[in-house]
Amino acid sequence: MLETIEWTPQGVVMIDQTLLPSKTVFVTCADYLEVANAIKTMIIRGAPAIGVAAAMGVAIGVQKSPDPDADFDNICATLAATRPTAVNLFWGIERMKDLYHSLNGKTPDEKREALIAEAIRVKDEDVAICREIGRHGAGLVPDNKTVLTHCNAGALATAGYGTALGVIRAAWESGKKIDVFADETRPFLQGARLTAWELMQDGIPTTLITDNMAGHFLKSGRIGCVVVGADRIAANGDVANKIGTYSVAVLAKENNVPFYVAAPISTLDLTLTDGSQIPIEERASGEVTSVFGVPVAPDGVNVCNPAFDVTPNRYVTGIITERGVATAPYTESLKALSYSAAHPAKA
């Protein structure tokens, strides 16, 4: 598997996720503005990967700044203004802020070195977290059935291995005979372009469907469970994730299919009592009216393009984190996980 994001001497290197799978192009962001732009234009996407990119963006901003103390707030604010929904962005920035402020009195070079090390640590931890999510989730995946997933919560949405796809990978690696149905996930086609591509590379049997087919197959009985990622989870367990997740969750519940959300603890936003407070990004209409530059709708048509929706907690069977699986009532279970040991001993 190719690296989603890497710290290199030349800058922050990312695989360009807008061009996959037909073109494998790596982008080198030489300063924090280029990192901010890469997040905004979805060269890198996926909540945990955005968290890593934000941390690396802060690090490269400080690295390249002649006067970090003067520039720090602006670097952080610029990165924070890229995308509103995934809380991991703000989590990554906050983590770097906390470290930076703890370095008061150090030289600029000491600060630069510490921030770069921290950004690399954020990335390395993310891979380990995904492995733990997989370990906790694998047992929930029914054997000899199909797993349905929406969007891409895979290696490309994280620093590696994936959250939802981490659960699928761990179930597959444990020997379960599963296959995957991947919603194509219009308008950005993360399912068609990224999830199908990732899983094919791993040799996990994968079938691509359009988003509006998910209900039909959930009704058919072949889907054993749904596993998706998350961009922000409120204190009560309401889940913001890629547009269409809410529909899949309702259709899963209607057909008695378990619906799991796989996400790191950094996706929790316990400052929000429920999902209605999560800001939903509205993206450009061109994502809907054209596909790879080819128009698919009449000129001048009015478009709505909310990039996320909110799934109320009553549709969520469980939230799989690196610290264990939360179930209803979520206000209690998520709080307990949030305050539990950050790095529990492996079972």
Added chain:
Amino acid sequence: MLETIEWTPQGVVMIDQTLLPSKTVFVTCADYLEVANAIKTMIIRGAPAIGVAAAMGVAIGVQKSPDPDADFDNICATLAATRPTAVNLFWGIERMKDLYHSLNGKTPDEKREALIAEAIRVKDEDVAICREIGRHGAGLVPDNKTVLTHCNAGALATAGYGTALGVIRAAWESGKKIDVFADETRPFLQGARLTAWELMQDGIPTTLITDNMAGHFLKSGRIGCVVVGADRIAANGDVANKIGTYSVAVLAKENNVPFYVAAPISTLDLTLTDGSQIPIEERASGEVTSVFGVPVAPDGVNVCNPAFDVTPNRYVTGIITERGVATAPYTESLKALSYSAAHPAKA
């Protein structure tokens, strides 16, 4: 509005619905094989329009045949083998068969003339039927709200005016302040390419969304009702329609939004006790893996492409026909409408 399908001295002329809205191309089918191919490749689509095309296909087959009696069964069988789900195809052919067999003893030219007149009558009746569907349905559309529709059940899916869009047009013409949300309807994009285009031409405010956004907006409270067409309706009111309809119906019910199906009586198939007996067409994978020839998925990915799904009757608030609105229990109400006067007096 352009004509969907027309009988001309040169043959059966259809607007090529695979190229709309970027190109307006008319195709002339000079024999029944070309009509069959146009149905199969979706140059013409939409259950009522397919019924008209089938009738015209039989007529042109007989017109061009040197020995209609020898060729008739083959003409009908070829047209019947084009698409399995929309029952209007078989209805159109049966209607022509019944007429043909009643012409025993007539000369070939008399038969040709009668079949052509009948095919034109099928078309003219279809427009009148759509107007009646609109008349019966307009009152059901809540004022000052948004109507959600899926796929294209418009003028292009019929001989004119439309079924679901007929209801919307009639509500609009009656002065209701409504607007429309159109699901783009992957993979064939009938919503983006055809519904949005039709409604924009009529000046009815229309917003295009991807299929996976429908749930989000149904939850939002702005959708007053859903209106869709149908490809086949079983005796118990189970409805086969474009893939994704089932999902919309479940999401409508979950959010207490009325879900209406608008279809002519010719869409009823009272020989089937329920929807599980309706054959569902599986179409080519290329419709999913590429958009207008542009690949959107990895080479060689496995694909499912069911073109239709079945919505169980419990999700259907009402079935709007040219003879009135059927409600549950459908086995009784549909049977009653089916045996009621074919051309009721106008109110």
